[in-house]
Amino acid sequence: MSVDIILDLHVNPENREELLSFFSSILPDTRAYKGCQNITVTSNEDNLHNIVILEKWNQRSDYENYMAWRTERGDIEKIANLLASPPNLRYLAAIAI
Secondary structure, three states, X not given: OOEEEEEEEEEOHHHHHHHHHHHHHHHHHHHHOOOEEEEEEEEEOOEEEEEXXXXXXXXXXXXXXXXXXXXXXXXXXXXXXXXXXXXXXXXXXXXXX
C-alpha cells in the first residue's frame, strides 16, 4: 500500500531562495528514485518561510531507502543548515471508508 508523506519545513528567511533552488536541482533524481510516485513542493500562503513537501511513495521502505541515500550524499545536512527549526515529518496511510 502506498504511503503519503508530509515534510513540513521552516526555512530561515535569508535562505528561502537557496533552499528552493537546491530542491529544483535535486528533485529530478527524487522523482526518478525507486518507489517515488509524486512529489510536490508547496508554500504556506500565510507564511512564505513555511515550505511543505507533499510526497507519495509505493511504500515507506522506499522512502526510507531514499532518505538514507540523500543522507549519505550530504543533501539532508545541507537542507538542515538552511532551516530555522528541525523538520516535521509525517507518514500517512489512507483509511478505506
